[in-house]
Amino acid sequence: MLEPLYRWIWHHPGRRARKLFSFAAVEADGGRDLVRAAELTRDPLLRRLYLAHASDECRHAGLFHDRGVELLRDNPAANKGSVFQAEWLAPGERGLDDLRVEREGDGALLAFLHLSEKAAARSFALYRNALPDDPATRSVFEKVLRDEEFHMKYTRAQLSRIEPERQRVLIWRARLGRLWKGYLRLAMALAGAISGVILTLLYFIVLPPFALLAKRAMRREPQGWTAIPIVQGGAPGKRSQP
Amino acid sequence: MNILGISAHYHDSAAALLIDGLPIAAVQEERISRRKNDSAFPIGAIEWCLGHAGLEPDALDAIVFYERPMLKFDRVLTGLLGSFPHSRRAFAHAMKNLLGEKLWMRGIISSELGVRGSKVLFTEHHQAHAAAAFLTAPTDKAAILTADGVGEWATLTVGQGERRTGGPTTITLRREIRFPHSLGMLYSTFTAYLGFAVNEGEYKVMGLAAYGQPNMVDKVWRTIRRTPDGAFALDLDYFEFHSTTARSYSKRFVDLFGPSRRPSDPINFDTAEGRRFADIAASVQRVLEDILVDMARVLHEETRLPDLCLGGGVALNGVANARILRESGFERLFVPPAPGDAGCALGAALYADRVSFGNPDRDFPDHPFWGPSIDESDLVRLAGEDGLAAELSDDRRLIEMTADDIAAGHIVGWMDGALELGPRALGHRSILAAPHSTAIRDRLNRDIKYREEFRPFAPVVPIEEADRFFELPPGGDRLARFMSGVFPVRQEWRAQLAGITHVDGTARLQALPREMAPRLHALLGAYGRRSGIPVLLNTSFNLSGEPIVNGVVEGYSTFRRSGIDILIAGQNRLAKRRARSDAGEEQAA
Numbered sequence: 001m002l003e004p005l006y007r008w009i010w011h012h013p014g015r016r017a018r019k020l021f022s023f024a025a026v027e028a029d030g031g032r033d034l035v036r037a038a039e040l041t042r043d044p045l046l047r048r049l050y051l052a053h054a055s056d057e058c059r060h061a062g063l064f065h066d067r068g069v070e071l072l073r074d075n076p077a078a079n080k081g082s083v084f085q086a087e088w089l090a091p092g093e094r095g096l097d098d099l100r101v102e103r104e105g106d107g108a109l110l111a112f113l114h115l116s117e118k119a120a121a122r123s124f125a126l127y128r129n130a131l132p133d134d135p136a137t138r139s140v141f142e143k144v145l146r147d148e149e150f151h152m153k154y155t156r157a158q159l160s161r162i163e164p165e166r167q168r169v170l171i172w173r174a175r176l177g178r179l180w181k182g183y184l185r186l187a188m189a190l191a192g193a194i195s196g197v198i199l200t201l202l203y204f205i206v207l208p209p210f211a212l213l214a215k216r217a218m219r220r221e222p223q224g225w226t227a228i229p230i231v232q233g234g235a236p237g238k239r240s241q242p
Numbered sequence: 243m244n245i246l247g248i249s250a251h252y253h254d255s256a257a258a259l260l261i262d263g264l265p266i267a268a269v270q271e272e273r274i275s276r277r278k279n280d281s282a283f284p285i286g287a288i289e290w291c292l293g294h295a296g297l298e299p300d301a302l303d304a305i306v307f308y309e310r311p312m313l314k315f316d317r318v319l320t321g322l323l324g325s326f327p328h329s330r331r332a333f334a335h336a337m338k339n340l341l342g343e344k345l346w347m348r349g350i351i352s353s354e355l356g357v358r359g360s361k362v363l364f365t366e367h368h369q370a371h372a373a374a375a376f377l378t379a380p381t382d383k384a385a386i387l388t389a390d391g392v393g394e395w396a397t398l399t400v401g402q403g404e405r406r407t408g409g410p411t412t413i414t415l416r417r418e419i420r421f422p423h424s425l426g427m428l429y430s431t432f433t434a435y436l437g438f439a440v441n442e443g444e445y446k447v448m449g450l451a452a453y454g455q456p457n458m459v460d461k462v463w464r465t466i467r468r469t470p471d472g473a474f475a476l477d478l479d480y481f482e483f484h485s486t487t488a489r490s491y492s493k494r495f496v497d498l499f500g501p502s503r504r505p506s507d508p509i510n511f512d513t514a515e516g517r518r519f520a521d522i523a524a525s526v527q528r529v530l531e532d533i534l535v536d537m538a539r540v541l542h543e544e545t546r547l548p549d550l551c552l553g554g555g556v557a558l559n560g561v562a563n564a565r566i567l568r569e570s571g572f573e574r575l576f577v578p579p580a581p582g583d584a585g586c587a588l589g590a591a592l593y594a595d596r597v598s599f600g601n602p603d604r605d606f607p608d609h610p611f612w613g614p615s616i617d618e619s620d621l622v623r624l625a626g627e628d629g630l631a632a633e634l635s636d637d638r639r640l641i642e643m644t645a646d647d648i649a650a651g652h653i654v655g656w657m658d659g660a661l662e663l664g665p666r667a668l669g670h671r672s673i674l675a676a677p678h679s680t681a682i683r684d685r686l687n688r689d690i691k692y693r694e695e696f697r698p699f700a701p702v703v704p705i706e707e708a709d710r711f712f713e714l715p716p717g718g719d720r721l722a723r724f725m726s727g728v729f730p731v732r733q734e735w736r737a738q739l740a741g742i743t744h745v746d747g748t749a750r751l752q753a754l755p756r757e758m759a760p761r762l763h764a765l766l767g768a769y770g771r772r773s774g775i776p777v778l779l780n781t782s783f784n785l786s787g788e789p790i791v792n793g794v795v796e797g798y799s800t801f802r803r804s805g806i807d808i809l810i811a812g813q814n815r816l817a818k819r820r821a822r823s824d825a826g827e828e829q830a831a
Contacts, residue, residue: 021506211323
């Protein structure tokens with residue numbers, strides 16, 4: 001149902017390149033978080049798997065980045081001017097979504113990773129299908145998708161291994177956690193928009209007289225050195241005291 | 243007195259603890275949180291500092307923040323109002339940012355640590371820089387110059403400091419240049435224009451400059467001019483950092499220098515565009531140096547002191563530092579290992595202790611190792627779990643083996659003792675390699691550091707041998723102690739030191755005294771006995787986008803993920819071989 005929307009979003013080469021760059025940044029961040037998870041876990045097998053996963057994320061970042069560079073190189077005009085980025089309509093992987101790795105146990109982390117990889121795989125499959133005329137970018141998504149599939153499987157299998165009793169609970173908890181984070185993102189965006197409107201109104205309604213004063217003060221501000229007041233015997237002035 | 247210094251919320255947050263005037267612990271938050279350039283409130287760093295000293299927050303007599311939030315707010319608001327109505331977006335952004343958290347530091351510190359608000363004190367940003375530069379340097383009386391992007395209002399200050407062991411301390415900053423006129427912001431604007439990340443890519447501009455010719459100096463001088471009193475002023479028509487958050491340079495700037503570089507574009511010196519970017523970098527570097535050298539020269543004429551202490555992020559520019567030493571008239575130039583904002587945590591604590599509370603001066607230990615120490619048993623455990631065997635050796639044997647490894651072309655991850663404070667690996671968290679060929683440099687760039695080819699690698703050399711390989715001016719060995727100066731490699735050694743010689747024949751060397759890092763010093767000696775050249779390539783122990791490693795777990799994971807061949811942690815040595823195949827792991831999964 002969303003395919004026409006995705007086709008539109010991915011049609012513009014400049015937007016396509018910038019989305020790939022942002023995916024690259026998220027993959028690289030996610031990779032670093034996984035490295036941290038590997039450093040913190042006491043389970044040797046998980047450590048190796050996290051490191052392998054991190055290495056995949058790093059490779060994905062490179063794939064996305066390089067394809068973005070190619071797109072801009074082949075379409076120099078695409079980089080000019082600002083283009084609507086449609087971040088909300090076509091998000092990439094969210095990495096660990098601000099999950100503080102050091103505060104989570106392996107079970108919670110695996111459950112979260114499993115769902116995260118699943119959601120990313122779903123999105124990337126949709127984006128791949130929205131790019132019938134760009135085989136090179138399709139191929140990038142296909143390569144990434146293959147890895148995501150493995151990541152989904154290993155996280156689920158490891159969750160079963162280390163938390164056989166609580167795996168379903170952990171998955172549900174992770175699902176609720178993702179929902180909560182989604183709500184927080186929405187709430188933050190709304191709060192940001194509302195505060196932005198209020199501050200902009202304040203800026204234009206209340207601040208103009210102060211702006212005049214500030215401009216006048218700035219004109220009077222001498223350029224060059226400003227002496228720092230010194231009081232008694234070279235000790236710093238009043239404003240210098242903690 | 244127990245005094246905690248804190249820097250936070252701009253970039254590179256950190257904490258430092260003084261007990262009775264002496265530093266006990268200092269660490270950047272990024273080394274604990276593992277997020278590069280972490281600017282968040284440094285709760286991890288604070289907890290580590292207090293834990294290391296065995297103190298509870300209640301036992302602190304003062305907590306000193308490295309700047310005055312209200313003064314900063316005043317500057318931001320005035321600047322935004324002054325550029326009305328172009329600053330509408332920046333206004334909303336800045337107000338959300340400042341009013342959300344940064345303005346309420348007393349309350350935040352008080353609630354995070356559970357201490358009374360009256361214990362929370364503030365220094366001015368440049369006082370913290372000045373204290374970090376002067377009170378950590380082995381000098382009783384020195385001129386002080388601090389320069390960075392901006393603190394509250396000041397962007398550059400000059401003054402002098404005086405102290406006597408066991409006696410009083412004064413730090414007198416005489417005059418300042420105020421925002422928006424800023425050498426740091428000038429350099430950062432060019433950093434952004436050249437497609438590098440601000441507060442991170444300034445090193446790259448300095449490295450790039452060596453590939454170019456300063457043939458656009460006249461153009462740079464159109465963006466900044468000297469004022470009749472010897473200061474400088476930016477022509478704000480070329481800049482937007484004071485009025486928008488979108489970008490720091492204006493359309494007029496682009497008209498003057500041409501299109502900016504996209505961060506994703508490689509720099510190719512075979513193209514006219516690549517050479518243009520290098521020439522621009524060389525030109526802004528030259529202008530920065532000329533201004534700093536001239537200001538230092540005037541300061542020397544005023545104070546007639548032999549020593550200059552340099553602080554602030556601009557003091558990380560080793561090329562400029564070397565020129566200041568050569569041309570300003572000062573005999574010695576002291577740059578602390580963390581001259582940027584991280585060092586302000588230490589500077590703020592020192593300023594409060596010596597100046598505000600008037601406590602007697604104490605000699606400051608002349609090394610940068612104030613962070614967490616390694617736990618060697620971690621390496622034995624981690625390696626064992628991965629089917630590898632770490633080898634425990636006595637010091638002498640380990641150093642001989644490591645010298646053999648390096649001579650055989652291996653790349654060594656070196657962890658020893660406590661972590662450095664500051665952005666540079668100064669011998670306790672280093673990647674070491676033979677310095678002789680460009681092949682090893684290319685391998686480091688390709689397999690380990692994953693970074694631009696034009697960035698040079700630094701050498702480390704015993705201080706007593708430094709002059710043999712490098713052209714050091716008088717006082718150069720001191721400046722090179724913490725890798726703060728860039729000096730020419732002697733012509734006759736350049737071919738044999740190709741891995742660390744930059745394209746312009748220079749290197750940002752570390753001249754290492756034995757007492758600062760005895761094991762690395764011994765390793766240099768052992769390597770020298772094999773190769774005839776006691777010099778090693780020394781780069782920070784981290785991968786691209788990551789902070790320098792802290793504990794053994796981070797060193798081990800870096801070792802596993804990169805082309806490092808050997809890992810040394812204290813007296814343990816681990817050589818690489820593939821532990822298990824990836825296929826095996828997938829099967830196991």
